[in-house]
Amino acid sequence: MLLQPPPSETREFQAVLPEWNPDVDDVLVCHQIREETHDVKTFIFSERYHCQFRFQSGQFLTLDLPVDGWKIQRCYTISASAARPFRATITVKRVPGGICSNWPHDNLKPGDEIRAVGPMGDFVPDLDTERKWLLLSAGSGITPLMSMARTSADLGDDRDMIFVHAVRSPRDIIFRQELDMMARQQEGMRLALICKNLSQEKSWLGLTGRLSSVMLQLIAPDLDEREIYC
Numbered sequence: 001m002l003l004q005p006p007p008s009e010t011r012e013f014q015a016v017l018p019e020w021n022p023d024v025d026d027v028l029v030c031h032q033i034r035e036e037t038h039d040v041k042t043f044i045f046s047e048r049y050h051c052q053f054r055f056q057s058g059q060f061l062t063l064d065l066p067v068d069g070w071k072i073q074r075c076y077t078i079s080a081s082a083a084r085p086f087r088a089t090i091t092v093k094r095v096p097g098g099i100c101s102n103w104p105h106d107n108l109k110p111g112d113e114i115r116a117v118g119p120m121g122d123f124v125p126d127l128d129t130e131r132k133w134l135l136l137s138a139g140s141g142i143t144p145l146m147s148m149a150r151t152s153a154d155l156g157d158d159r160d161m162i163f164v165h166a167v168r169s170p171r172d173i174i175f176r177q178e179l180d181m182m183a184r185q186q187e188g189m190r191l192a193l194i195c196k197n198l199s200q201e202k203s204w205l206g207l208t209g210r211l212s213s214v215m216l217q218l219i220a221p222d223l224d225e226r227e228i229y230c
């Protein structure tokens with residue numbers, strides 16, 4: 001008797017939905033907005049005609065932002081897992097005095113459309129090797145590495161991965177709860193959060209100070225054996 005493959009939602013979607021074609025597709029619709037920290041928000045988009053959004057973790061989009069009657073372009077990394085092709089998310093940190101980063105925070109709302117070019121970029125991991133990773137990030141630079149960690153988790157490769165993230169203070173840690181949960185659930189993942197100062201969170205028991213080579217050697221003594229994404 002032939003065994004039937006299990007019904008797969010993904011397979012059905014793949015059969016029905018076309019793929020985003022960067023040569024002709026360029027409109028994303030905002031679906032949801034998440035507040036990550038006091039100055040960082042994640043904007044969740046889908047393609048206007050609900051096609052699959054194919055990208056590699058680490059890649060970015062170039063958005064056309066309508067600021068003060070001008071169209072100004074800025075690049076934002078896709079922070080979502082590349083294994084979830086029905087949503088493209090970007091995570092934007094406000095830059096004081098910045099022209100574009102504040103615009104989506106203050107103006108973008110669900111239902112709005114925005115022009116996006118991409119995905120593009122070569123800062124992508126080789127998911128086919130089983131090499132150990134060191135993901136090294138600071139501030140909003142976490143976005144490509146978060147996409148890599150999320151993709152690795154979704155693919156269930158349980159890779160040996162150390163995720164180091166340095167921030168000013170605990171309240172600046174983007175994706176804090178999710179990172180904690182990933183590190184708890186994935187045997188191969190270790191998380192090292194480093195805060196330069198503690199501001200209000202006096203109970204912080206993690207690493208404090210600036211990331212140094214000594215600190216890095218303590219966190220990852222096998223540094224030389226790791227593929228490093230920074």
Ligand SMILES: Cc1cc2nc3c(=O)[nH]c(=O)nc-3n(C[C@H](O)[C@H](O)[C@H](O)COP(=O)(O)OP(=O)(O)OC[C@H]3O[C@@H](n4cnc5c(N)ncnc54)[C@H](O)[C@@H]3O)c2cc1C
Pocket residue numbers: 060074075076077078090091092093094095096097098099100101102140143144
């Ligand atoms: C590949 C790529 C991926 C990126 N991914 C992300 C991401 O995932 N998340 C994210 O938040 N950001 C990301 N960025 C950064 C993002 O593209 C923007 O650069 C950032 O949001 C700031 O844009 P802005 O228009 O607000 O700032 P800008 O207006 O460009 O200003 C930047 C800074 O320069 C100062 N400045 C501007 N003009 C002058 C001047 N004439 N003299 C002196 N100082 C000046 C401003 O005060 C401000 O501090 C990425 C960038 C690249 C290239």
